[in-house]
Amino acid sequence: MSLKKTILCTLFLTALFSPAASARPGGPSIKDWDMNRDGKASLLEMQTALRNQFKKADSNTDRFVTAEEILGLMPFFVRDRARDGVKEYIRGQDSNGDGKLTLDEVMAWSKKRFAEIDRNKDSYISKDEFQQAQQQRRGK
Numbered sequence: 001m002s003l004k005k006t007i008l009c010t011l012f013l014t015a016l017f018s019p020a021a022s023a024r025p026g027g028p029s030i031k032d033w034d035m036n037r038d039g040k041a042s043l044l045e046m047q048t049a050l051r052n053q054f055k056k057a058d059s060n061t062d063r064f065v066t067a068e069e070i071l072g073l074m075p076f077f078v079r080d081r082a083r084d085g086v087k088e089y090i091r092g093q094d095s096n097g098d099g100k101l102t103l104d105e106v107m108a109w110s111k112k113r114f115a116e117i118d119r120n121k122d123s124y125i126s127k128d129e130f131q132q133a134q135q136q137r138r139g140k
């Protein structure tokens with residue numbers, strides 16, 4: 001995947017999985033996870049946000065989220081371009097490799113991801129740590 005395409009997909013996915021971010025020019029921010037507004041996010045807060053997003057994405061409520069369901073949330077004109085990115089996104093979390101995400105898979109992934117982002121291991125993701133993680137994702 002070209003860098004430009006990757007950036008595009010990442011932006012779409014980030015916008016999708018943090019609804020507030022799509023309306024903000026600065027892109028995603030820690031505020032999307034930080035429920036109690038103390039400027040940092042705990043694992044519980046991150047998981048609550050992911051759980052809400054999962055429910056929103058599972059449009060046929062069969063407790064699986066598929067690539068088609070995620071694409072269905074996007075404007076039709078970006079779906080073709082976003083398809084590869086969405087599949088990649090699912091692959092990253094799909095531990096049994098069936099091409100669908102369950103809430104358990106997302107929760108297991110979130111623990112791993114949280115540990116990666118929380119560089120100073122204080123059990124909170126700070127604004128800086130969040131931004132670093134975003135930049136890393138974009139730089140890939």
Ligand SMILES: [Ca+2]
Nearest residue numbers: 058060062064
């Ligand atoms: Ca579903």
Ligand SMILES: [Ca+2]
Nearest residue numbers: 094098100101
């Ligand atoms: Ca799966």
Ligand SMILES: [Ca+2]
Nearest residue numbers: 118120122124
């Ligand atoms: Ca931290």
